[in-house]
Amino acid sequence: MAENVYDAIVIGSGISGGWAAKELTEKGLKTIMLERGRNIEHIKDYESPNKNPWDFPHRGGRTQKMIEDYPVLKRDYPLNETNLNYWVNEKESPYVEIKRFDWYRGYHVGGRSLMWGRQSYRWSDLDFEANLKDGIAVDWPIRYKDIDPWYSYAEKFAGISGNRDGLAVLPDGEFMPPMEMNVVEKDVAARIKQHFGGKRHFIIGRTANITVPHNGRVNCQYQNKCWLGCNFGAYFSTQSATLPAAAKTGNLTVRPWSIVTKIIYDKDTKKAKGVEVLDAQNNQTYEYFAKIIFVNASALNSAWILMNSATDVWEGGLGSSSGELGHNVMDHHLGVGASGRVEGYEDKYYFGRRANGLYIPRFQNVDGDKRDYLRGFGYQGAASRQGWSRNVAEMSIGAELKEELCEPGSWTIGFGGFGEILPYHENKITLDKEKKDKWGLPVLAFDVEIKENEIKMRKDMAEEAKAMLEAVGVKDVFTYDREYGFGQGIHEMGTARMGRDPKTSVLNANNQVWDAPNVFVTDGACMTSAACVNPSLTYMALTARAADFAVKELKKGNI
Numbered sequence: 001m002a003e004n005v006y007d008a009i010v011i012g013s014g015i016s017g018g019w020a021a022k023e024l025t026e027k028g029l030k031t032i033m034l035e036r037g038r039n040i041e042h043i044k045d046y047e048s049p050n051k052n053p054w055d056f057p058h059r060g061g062r063t064q065k066m067i068e069d070y071p072v073l074k075r076d077y078p079l080n081e082t083n084l085n086y087w088v089n090e091k092e093s094p095y096v097e098i099k100r101f102d103w104y105r106g107y108h109v110g111g112r113s114l115m116w117g118r119q120s121y122r123w124s125d126l127d128f129e130a131n132l133k134d135g136i137a138v139d140w141p142i143r144y145k146d147i148d149p150w151y152s153y154a155e156k157f158a159g160i161s162g163n164r165d166g167l168a169v170l171p172d173g174e175f176m177p178p179m180e181m182n183v184v185e186k187d188v189a190a191r192i193k194q195h196f197g198g199k200r201h202f203i204i205g206r207t208a209n210i211t212v213p214h215n216g217r218v219n220c221q222y223q224n225k226c227w228l229g230c231n232f233g234a235y236f237s238t239q240s241a242t243l244p245a246a247a248k249t250g251n252l253t254v255r256p257w258s259i260v261t262k263i264i265y266d267k268d269t270k271k272a273k274g275v276e277v278l279d280a281q282n283n284q285t286y287e288y289f290a291k292i293i294f295v296n297a298s299a300l301n302s303a304w305i306l307m308n309s310a311t312d313v314w315e316g317g318l319g320s321s322s323g324e325l326g327h328n329v330m331d332h333h334l335g336v337g338a339s340g341r342v343e344g345y346e347d348k349y350y351f352g353r354r355a356n357g358l359y360i361p362r363f364q365n366v367d368g369d370k371r372d373y374l375r376g377f378g379y380q381g382a383a384s385r386q387g388w389s390r391n392v393a394e395m396s397i398g399a400e401l402k403e404e405l406c407e408p409g410s411w412t413i414g415f416g417g418f419g420e421i422l423p424y425h426e427n428k429i430t431l432d433k434e435k436k437d438k439w440g441l442p443v444l445a446f447d448v449e450i451k452e453n454e455i456k457m458r459k460d461m462a463e464e465a466k467a468m469l470e471a472v473g474v475k476d477v478f479t480y481d482r483e484y485g486f487g488q489g490i491h492e493m494g495t496a497r498m499g500r501d502p503k504t505s506v507l508n509a510n511n512q513v514w515d516a517p518n519v520f521v522t523d524g525a526c527m528t529s530a531a532c533v534n535p536s537l538t539y540m541a542l543t544a545r546a547a548d549f550a551v552k553e554l555k556k557g558n559i
Contacts, residue, residue: 004286004287004288004289005288005289006029006030006031006032006253006289006290007024007029007030007290007291008024008029008030008031008032008291008292008293008294008550009031009034009275009288009290009292009294010024010031010033010293010294010296011034011260011275011293011296011302012033012034012035012111012295012297012298012302012523013033013035013109013111013243013254013296014111014113014238014296014298015111015112015238015523015536015539015540016296016522016523016539016540016542016543017111017238017296017297018110018237018238018242019154019242019539019543019547020296020520020546020547021243021246022242022243024251024292024547024550024551025246025249025251026246026249027547027548027551028249028551029551029554030251030253031246031251031252032252032288032290033246033252033254034255034258034260034275034277035107035108035109035111035256035257035258036107036257036259036260036280036301037109037257037280038107038108038109038257039108039254039256040108040110040114040229040239041239042229042233042239042243042244043231045229046228046229047085047228047229048228048229049223049228049229049231050231056081058081060080060081060082061080061081062074062080063081066079066081069089069090070084070087071090072090072104073087073090073104076104076485078104083115083227083228083229086106086108086114086115087105092437092438093107093437093438094435094437095443095444096444096445096446097445097446098445098446098447099446099447099448099449101446101448101487102486102487102488103300103487104487105298108256109239109243109254109256110237110238111238112298113236113238113239114227114237114238114239115227116490118207118208118209118226118235118236118355118356119205119207119359119380119533120155120158120160120173120206120534121170121206121359121533121534121537122151122171122172122173122537123144123171123531123533123538124144124168124169124170124171125144126168126169126366127529127531127533128140128142128143129143130375130529130531131423131528131529136374136423136529137328137422137425137497137528138497138500138504138505139500140498140499140528140529141498141499141500141508141528142498144171146509146545147538147541147542147545148171150541150544150545151171151174151537151538151541152173152174154541155175155537157215158208158236158241158537159176159208159209159210159214159215159217159236160174160176160206160207160208160537161176161177161179161206161207161209161210161211161356162178162204162205162206162207163175163178163203163206167201167361169363170361170362170533173206175206176211176212176214177212178204179205179207179209179211179354180204180354181204181358182348183345184342184413185202188202188383188413188472188474189201189202189358191471192360192471192472195471195472199363200363200468201360201361202359202360203358203359204356204358204359205356205358205380207235207356208236208536209226209234209355210235210236216233216244217232217233217234217240217241218232219232220232220234220235220355221234221352222351222352222353222354222355223352223355224352224353224354224355255277257281258277258278258279258280259277259439260276260277260297261278261305261308261441262275262276262305262308262309262310263276263305263306263310263318264287264289264309265310265313265516270515270516271516271519272293272318272516273289273290274287274288274289274290274293275287278441280439283439291559292554292559293518293519294520294521294522294547295519295520295521295522295525296522296523296543297523298523299329299492299493299494299495299524299527300329300429300492300495300525302495302496302521302523302525303325303429303495303525304431304444306318306319306320306325306496306506306513306521307320307326307430307431308431308441308442310516314515318513318516319496319507319513319514319519320506320515321514321515322499322502322503322504324497325506326430326495327425327427327428327494327495328423328428328494328495328497329427329428329429329446329448329486329493329494329495330421330422330423330427330491330492330494330529331421331487331488331489331491331492331493332419332420332421332489332491332530332534333419333421333450333454333457333458333484333488333489334417334484335416335480335481335482335484336417336458336461336479336480336481336484337381337414337415337416337461337462337465337479337480338414338465338466338469338477338478338479339412339413339414339477339478340413340474340475340477340478341410341411341412341474342410342411342412342413342474342475343475345411348411349408357382358380358381358382359378359381360378360379360381360415362376362377362378362532362533364376364460364464371456372456373456373457373460374422374453375419375453375457375531375532376420376457376532377418377419377420377457378417379415379416379417379461379465380415380416380418381413381414381415381416382414383412383413384412384413385408385409385411385412386408386409413469413474415465415468415469416465417458417462417465418489418532418533418534419457419458419461419532420457420529420530420531421454421530422453422454422529422530423494423497423528423530424451427447427448427449428447429446429448429495430447431443431444431445446486446487448486450486458481462479463479491524491534491535492524493530493535494524494525494527494528494529494530495524495525496513496521496525496526497527497528498511498526498527498528499528502514502515505528507521507526510545510550511542511546512559517558517559518550518559520547520550522539522542522543523539523543526542
């Protein structure tokens with residue numbers, strides 16, 4: 001085999017890219033995984049998980065220099081010195097905001113699988129049927145039954161801990177033992193179930209943190225430092241799970257510092273034959289060839305690659321014949337909810353720092369409930385005791401203050417909403433060919449916003465959270481609605497959606513690009529709607545499903 005010829009190419013090494021590499025190599029395909037950023041080796045290259053706050057020069061906070069250098073990252077929690085090296089250098093990789101978009105990127109092997117929130121939920125038929133039912137955008141080309149076995153497959157390998165709750169709106173999966181609720185959460189959960197007649201539920205989060213040893217990985221140690229990289233491999237990431245599995249086959253080549261600038265399209269065969277790569281270190285251009293290409297560069301960068309490919313055939317790029325490439329950008333809107341104080345548990349505490357919260361599944365516009373907006377939201381929340389950093393207004397300084405802060409503070413509980421954003425055609429990204437990045441490549445321009453449906457939903461998210469907390473006896477409840485910047489959910493979706501018709505979608509039911517059947521897109525770009533639950537488990541399942549299909553079709557000689 002020539003040095004630059006493989007059976008398969010995987011572009012990107014995050015959650016879906018890692019899964020693509022695992023599945024293709026395990027099925028016998030010689031595969032190269034191309035990552036635009038640096039390599040990060042499991043454990044060896046995790047710099048911060050064993051550090052305490054006082055081990056950092058600024059106690060883990062942010063400096064004025066960081067705020068100056070990271071004008072986007074500073075808009076939310078990611079900007080701090082504990083894992084700054086995981087986030088993209090914004091000066092090297094800029095983008096254009098026609099309207100505000102908060103784009104939080106990780107360009108390195110593993111991508112954002114090292115920093116993700118790990119909440120892992122199945123979609124239900126309610127979600128896959130929503131567009132058709134509401135007459136919004138286009139219909140999903142698949143249903144829950146099509147992906148159900150692949151959810152199970154992904155869960156068994158990734159390791160998802162959770163409880164089987166028997167809820168139609170949030171299907172059960174193949175779970176490891178759940179993490180435990182604390183005493184206040186158990187009480188509040190029981191009160192919510194009783195008060196709402198079993199129609200609302202406060203359940204332990206379903207998270208990709210293993211609770212028993214699994215595939216050589218050590219179970220969660222309750223440090224809650226997941227975003228720094230886990231030396232135990234206790235949460236699912238490319239480094240802890242899919243990359244070792246792929247490497248074990250002997251069929252994987254990983255090439256970091258490889259910016260895929262375009263997919264090479266063959267006009268005669270109407271298929272892709274390879275990719276063009278710009279080496280991020282030496283600025284040299286290379287070509288790699290393969291029979292199958294999986295595009296997993298993240299929803300927005302995957303669209304960028306397609307837009308920059310085969311422009312001599314389609315002005316808008318490979319997959320643009322429908323007019324939908326780059327459109328229908330989605331995220332989950334958040335930053336709205338309620339919190340309050342819980343009385344009566346001053347003699348209770350909890351063990352460790354649980355790397356998980358609780359979840360209230362969607363209850364709007366289901367089972368006869370009707371709102372003045374479409375779709376709905378779920379809440380993520382938890383109860384905890386305030387720590388030493390709380391403000392004790394009645395204390396001043398000295399011995400009294402120190403003694404007070406040695407004791408845990410009041411119990412508090414809060415619910416924060418994650419709401420669905422509809423797939424609006426006018427929410428789009430385009431190539432801005434005037435502005436260039438460090439490597440002279442055109443950058444993305446963002447023209448996206450939430451609309452009336454989401455604004456109505458946000459009001460409901462705050463009001464319902466407050467009403468629920470007050471209904472179960474929580475005191476001093478207050479609501480909040482922080483400014484939401486599109487993209488803050490870090491759940492970008494929809495730029496190369498799946499569909500039933502090549503005239504209205506970029507991909508078919510098997511994640512193939514209609515215009516090039518040997519090109520598969522299985523990251524967030526493929527999503528036809530957003531639901532209101534975290535999407536990463538769906539990416540895993542869709543990737544495994546598409547890889548299985550691709551290899552079978554390859555063996556049949558169909559692609």
